[in-house]
Amino acid sequence: MTKNTDENVIEERIHTVEELLNRNEDLKIKEFIEEMHPADIAEVLFELNDEDQVKFFSILSWEQAGKVLEEVNSETFLEFLGILRREHKILLLEQIAQDDMVDLIAELSEEKRKEIISLLNLEDAKSVRELLVYDEDTAGGIMTKEFISVRKDITIYQAIEDLREMAKDAETIYYVYVVDKNKRLVGVLSLRELIISRPNNIVEDIMHENVISVNLKTDQEDVARAVSKYDLLAIPVVDDNNRIMGIITVDDIIDVIEEEATEDIYRFAGASEVEDLEHYNISERIFASVKSRLPWLIITVFGGLLSAQVIGGFQEVLNKNTVLALFMPLLAGMGGNVGTQSSTLTVRGIAMGDIQGKEVLRTLFQEVCIGFLVGLCCSIIVAIVSLFFIQGEIILSFVVGISMWANMITAATIGTLVPIIFKKIGVDPAVASAPFITTTIDITGLSIYFTLTTILLSRLVY
Amino acid sequence: MTKNTDENVIEERIHTVEELLNRNEDLKIKEFIEEMHPADIAEVLFELNDEDQVKFFSILSWEQAGKVLEEVNSETFLEFLGILRREHKILLLEQIAQDDMVDLIAELSEEKRKEIISLLNLEDAKSVRELLVYDEDTAGGIMTKEFISVRKDITIYQAIEDLREMAKDAETIYYVYVVDKNKRLVGVLSLRELIISRPNNIVEDIMHENVISVNLKTDQEDVARAVSKYDLLAIPVVDDNNRIMGIITVDDIIDVIEEEATEDIYRFAGASEVEDLEHYNISERIFASVKSRLPWLIITVFGGLLSAQVIGGFQEVLNKNTVLALFMPLLAGMGGNVGTQSSTLTVRGIAMGDIQGKEVLRTLFQEVCIGFLVGLCCSIIVAIVSLFFIQGEIILSFVVGISMWANMITAATIGTLVPIIFKKIGVDPAVASAPFITTTIDITGLSIYFTLTTILLSRLVY
Known part of the structure; x- marks a missing residue:
């Protein structure tokens, strides 16, 4: 501390x-x-x-x-x-x-x-x-115009003099951007390089030509990614003609990263509140929260009612074996957790730029394998422990275990696929968050559970 | 882009x-x-x-x-x-x-x-x-010794000369730390200030005495918070005698913030994998993931089995009204979502330092109110729509709605209280994540549901 x-x-x-x-x-x-x-x-x-x-x-x-x-x-x-x-x-x-x-x-x-x-x-x-x-939310929206730029044809001595003069108003003086006569960004020099260069050198001769920049319309998340990737203290923002319009400093980038991380975390929880509500009064905060969370909950309500529909379709099996109802929360819980794990890793991986190109199929394969393995472990535990609940009906335990396993593999697949598909069709994968995925998994899980139990029980028991 | x-x-x-x-x-x-x-x-x-x-x-x-x-x-x-x-x-x-x-x-x-x-x-x-x-994970573990420090009794001219010499090996030259003869950190000067100061000034006279520093043992998350709060480009690390031992630059802080955010996100999903697995082969990745996720899933298994136990206790009611089983996934889903929303906001708020002091009780009050309000809205929808499922048995719909509402208020309370209590007793609140909270909510939710339905149905119907 x-x-x-x-x-x-x-x-x-x-x-x-x-x-x-x-x-x-x-x-x-x-x-x-x-x-x-x-x-x-x-x-x-x-x-x-x-x-x-x-x-x-x-x-x-x-x-x-x-x-x-x-x-x-x-x-x-x-x-x-x-x-x-x-x-x-x-x-x-x-x-x-x-x-x-x-x-x-x-x-x-x-x-x-x-x-x-x-x-x-x-x-x-x-x-x-x-x-x-x-x-x-764009580079233009978070940049400042308080930056330092010099013409490429002046000397280092002159550049340092200019800098002294401009230093008071600039947000950062650690990068000096070099422009041509049309204000087009053609290079960059760090203050460090300026200081250790010989004063009579020409800026153009010692500047770096490969300037990393972003466009006015670049999304702030992409700006943050570039600053993080290249370890920059500031990044210049250019218009479509490559004229320098402003800069974004690293302290603002940190705010963006924290804001985006909080936004992602909230979205996983099915809430979209990202506004800094700290200084609002409590009833405003409550109202804003209710407004942001309710849509997700209502989706869940209708998802839950669909689940009820599914269960209703199998009421006959259920009436015969009310014991099947005992394992419904377990089934939903396991599917939900496995699915959330897969979707969280996938969504975060996409956001961090780790899942692209070759990595997409690899991630899917990997998550399905993980679902297979964790599903196997958990199903065995469930099958064994459930024996105590259902007075030693081995077949029923076996059936519950098998459906649990199938449910978990499906959940991992859905949890991985949905964000990938959302990304492909251009929807923010973070929107494919907990409520949507868990509802889908609930419904498929219940269908699998009751279909398998119906088939297996009718084959094995009746 | x-x-x-x-x-x-x-x-x-x-x-x-x-x-x-x-x-x-x-x-x-x-x-x-x-x-x-x-x-x-x-x-x-x-x-x-x-x-x-x-x-x-x-x-x-x-x-x-x-x-x-x-x-x-x-x-x-x-x-x-x-x-x-x-x-x-x-x-x-x-x-x-x-x-x-x-x-x-x-x-x-x-x-x-x-x-x-x-x-x-x-x-x-x-x-x-x-x-x-x-x-x-501490300041000492992420710092570098490649920093620039000068003695407080030299001139600005001399300081700039020293800096030129040390610049090659330093990670950043934008802060020059000032030390006394015992290497104790007594001040800081930015390169900007050095450049615009008169060369014959003495360092001590123009430096800032109030240096923000961290201890060698400071947790990296606290280091990141300090850098972010004070908009620093680097932060000095001192030992217990206030001697400067190293610095941490902002680019490493960005890595810490991203790492911690990913860690938090994974924890919410009940997985602890934070290692950069990108360059491992796929079977190593799968194995590592299974190992990190399985503990959470096994907690869920036993939570689910406890739920089964609870339902088993009410099997009589359930046998009489198998229709009650239809709404169990809905009940679990709603409780889980509301609880996750509350716990996510609370855990993130604690992590970001927003929930402390006066804010703790305010947050609890606020989340309970939110649970009350969203619960009310959702319960009304559920009560109305469920009428179609249960062939117009108004009393049953009413009972389902009421238990849903009670369940959601409880879920919001648990979701908020658990992280706060964990924080108070010194356990990382992020560990109180999805699996633990949803399991608790599942069990309390089912108990509420069946207790209320038993009481209400026996009063109203039988």
Whole structure:
């Protein structure tokens, strides 16, 4: 545990600030938070009550306040901005990075948006307006225009001079992008290379020509994959004519990776809530969650009713052997688990780019084999243990074991195939998540179970 | 889609290399891959057959080969190293970053490890031996010793000079760590700040004193959280006396975040396979998967048998109303889904640090409310639609609906409570995953269902 993420340290900080706020010791607070990281300040802020939040916020320096606002949601942003006078709003807004500004105002009403943009300086206003055009899940939507580029025909000395000048406004100065006279991206130099190169060299002669870049419309997940694959600190974003339009820095990529991972995890659970609901009030959160989860549950309801239909079709066997009902939850549970395991591995593998080309068939073969083997082990256990439940009717135990096995192999196959097929036909495989697959598996599992038991029991018993 | 992660581009590259290899056009290959990124070269390599792999590998420059080896597993590493002569091994090993070297040899036998370390230069050998001591999931296990530090009492000019000299061997030069005479970490300066500061300033006067650092023993997940929270490009690792021992760069943090996310996702599915199995052969992969999944499935088997026990206890009711069996899969499905939704959100929330302090009770309250609401909606649908199945027996439909509702509220409560309790008692909540929770929910759900139906039916019907 680092001292900065230790829960006790955080609790103590909050406590100290609350005490100082109560005693109106503004100066002491200023001092207490002076060397504190903005992320820590934001963390303290969120834990205060509404009244204290406003008090605390107004004690922050413009720079601190700006950094804090980069971490809040649109609603909180508006709220805090609302307590300031116009001149102060201008000072504050200047501190916020372009890409965060775009995130903050993207979901506001047209009117509110215009009002805020009107408070920005001309250059920022222009950039923000341009950035607002792009879909928020694309490279264009998460990039910033605060990057450093130099012309290819200048010297290293000149490039370093330019860089010093531009450094203040840039999100990162660790990559210097090289452009031709049409602003087309033709190369890249790291700050490291700039520093160790001879000052009278020409940029073009020492730059790397093979720049890894993404298009404005590239999905943010693909952007993250490229940054991760090539271990970049930032990636340039170009338009269709290869002109550099912005950059995306690695800290934003980390957010994308975490967001996408959370999204994937939620989807596996049949919920689509990915919004950061942290700062909403509880009834809004509940309502949003119900809305996001209900569709999946209703699919499950109808899946379950279909299962009921299937069971109804076999009611005769069931009436004769009510004992068969005992193993239905076991059957559904095993099929569901095996299927979920296979589908999870497949969906994650597709998302991480591990399952493509030759790997597709290999994965399918592999999962079916795994289903075969784990199915065999589990069925033997079930067959043996179930003997105790059904007073030693060996044939019935055998039948239950066999259907369990068939069910598990089928489940593994469905769990693997569905995401692959979804991917092929262009549907996000993560949508083929738990509820859909488990419902399918439930229905096929019950059909297999009752068909096999009907056939086997009629052959072996009657 | 970026041009570098586009599947077609990758396919084409592989194809070109295969063709050139067939025609033994080594020079053309050298040319073709000259400007290619090492990550792309590695990608091509992995898709070749064994024979071509060796041929292709021997065409790479030492630098390319070194970078490629940073991406492979221990087995492949040994294999490729094996085809080289001693002098060439030395040249190649020099190219590999310390932290990757440690990953590569950590799991080898003592003997093999010694053999490889004996090929390193003295300094690297010393570092690697030191790094091997730390657990691979901790800061010490993923850090590198290739960082830049300067004494606090020198000038900026001198610091930049030092940096130029050390730049070649450092993993990142974007942070310069400042130490006192006992090597204790006392500050940090970004390269950006160094560059824009006046050369005759003293380091101590312009450095940031509040350095965010982690301890050697800090869990890698906490390291990732700190880097993500504070938007760092690298984080220093210190020992218990605050002496700087190494750094961890953001590209390794991205790997940690992806690895942990995959691990979490797999755990939700009841599988613990997180090893990169990509380069193992298929029977090894299958065996490893079976081993990792079987324990969860066997828990489910016994859970299912417990369910069978519960149903057995109510066999009398069931015999009278075999129609009750129809809704058992539906009941299990709904409970399972609601419970999984709640537990997934809770486990992920705990992992992301969102659920702590005040948030714990709020989350529980919220999830129970959600269970109440979605349960209400679904139960009404079930009650109405089930009427068609059971020939208009309104009371039975009503009973099924009510038990469904009770089941869903309980499921949401269990799904939220179990991870919270696990966290409190110090067990990783992600272990409280699908199989455990769904089994618990199945059993409580069936008990509720049959108890309620028994009571209600006896009151209302008999």
